[in-house]
Amino acid sequence: MHFLKVLVERYIKDGQPVGSRTLSKDAGLELSPATIRNVMADLEDLGLVVSPHTSAGRVPTVAGYRLFVDSLLTMRPPSEEDMENLRQRFTGPTDSKSLVEATSRMLSGITHLAGVVMLPRHERNAFRQIELLPLSGARVLAILITGEGEVHNRIITTEHAITRSMLEEASNYLNRMFTGQDISEVRKRLLEDLKNTHQNMDALMMRAVTLAHDVVAAAERTDDCVIAGQTNLMEFGELANMERLKHLFDAFNQKREILHILDRCIEADGVQIFIGEESGYDLLDDCSLVTTAYRVDDQVVGVLGVIGPTRMDYQRVIPIVDVTARLLAAALRQ
Known part of the structure; x- marks a missing residue:
């Protein structure tokens, strides 16, 4: 593998296919050209080097670089x-x-x-509070406040109009469930709730969870x-x-x-x-x-x-x- 190390280092330096004469000189070994050519052929058979076009020299393959990086590399500390x-x-x-x-x-x-x-x-952003407010038609304004005091607003269109009292109930439920939790964890929990069947959740809570998920997903740092x-x-x-x-x-x-x-x-x-x-x-x-x-x-x-x-x-x-x-x-x- 000494020859592969020398070949890769020379190719990194020059960007030119490495021939047997250059390899012999860089390796510092007294070997015949025929021996060097045999080594090059062996490396090629192993898929570690390849001969580009009609060139007599070889260049490393991805597998050759991988072996070099994993096993043959000598690290050079920053100057x-x-x-x-x-x-x-x-x-x-x-x-x-x-x-x-x-x-x-x-x-x-x-x-x-x-x-x-x-x-x-900012994955440690905490879910502090969410407010869901009715707008005209079937639109809802979701206001999410995170632990750093950032306010995230999102207007969401729902299938049906939802009353203010229903949205208050939903906001209270979400704040009770999630206040103080990591926002990425809140999103995961909401996703899990949405995947669950409707067995443990009425239609209002399902809609509230959907709304909360949408606004939390938007607020999560992209x-x-x-x-x-x-x-x-x-x-x-x-x-x-x-x-x-x-x-x-x-x-x-x-x-x-x-x-x-x-x-x-x-x-x-x-x-x-x-x-x-x-x-x-x-x-x-x-x-x-x-x-x-x-x-x-x-x-x-x-x-x-x-x-x-x-x-x-x-x-x-x-x-x-x-x-x-x-x-x-x-x-x-x-």
């Missing part, structure tokens, strides 16, 4: 210059949105890749992320196809699929790496994502990382992503 740059970026902004934007730009600037940072979730440095990816030849870049930038603009990938990292421990098609998202088949969650008060509140070509400098990027998550968490705590 003093990188650490100083990182620390300086966290001395300015104080609100979470500004911190997230600064972190995304900083990740992009230091790694020369695209930086992506999920805005902090995940968002900040992406910076997308144009850095134009510097990599393998990504610089205009059609591919157009689709990639569309994905960055829509964010939905990228947020879905980040969401999968919320519960994971440590740094997560998606190489090529491992992300499950076609538009990122030529890219890798290196991500990690960041915590406040020992609770995961978001995910950050970088997106770049599969031949990114993993040994430098992974420690930078890890350190950045710790610095962002510390800044948010303050």
Whole structure:
């Protein structure tokens, strides 16, 4: 596997298929060209490298990168210059949105890749109070107050007009059941109640639960992320196809699929790496994502990382992503 490590490191550095002569020189071993060619053929048979087009050299496959990252990688701690740059970026902004934007730009600037940072979730927002008020026709104004004192209004159209007294009864029921509970837990409970049969709940309460679910779902913080440095990816030849870049930038603009990938990292421990098609998202088949969650008060509140070509400098990027998550968490705590 020494040869695979040398081949991947050379390809990450140059972006050119690696030939047997280069491999022999980099490996520092006195082996005949025939022996090196046999090793290359073995690696190809194992699906770890492939020969592109008519080139005599080889490039790593996704499986080759995966083996390299999991078993052969020698981590390179961030340099003093990188650490100083990182620390300086966290001395300015104080609100979470500004911190997230600064972190995304900083990740992009230091790694020369695209930086992506999920805005902090507020899942510990408590359900404080809900009021349901009748409007004209069959419309209801739902007012939800959360633990941080935020007020969320939603106008909901119902199948039938509901009287003020019925809505008061429903509001009292919901406040009695859910006040002080985590808003994401409230939504789960309401969903469960809606899935239950009507055995234990009359029609009014069913409608009240439906109304409450709609307004709680709307009030729950919609995940968002900040992406910076997308144009850095134009510097990599393998990504610089205009059609591919157009689709990639569309994905960055829509964010939905990228947020879905980040969401999968919320519960994971440590740094997560998606190489090529491992992300499950076609538009990122030529890219890798290196991500990690960041915590406040020992609770995961978001995910950050970088997106770049599969031949990114993993040994430098992974420690930078890890350190950045710790610095962002510390800044948010303050």
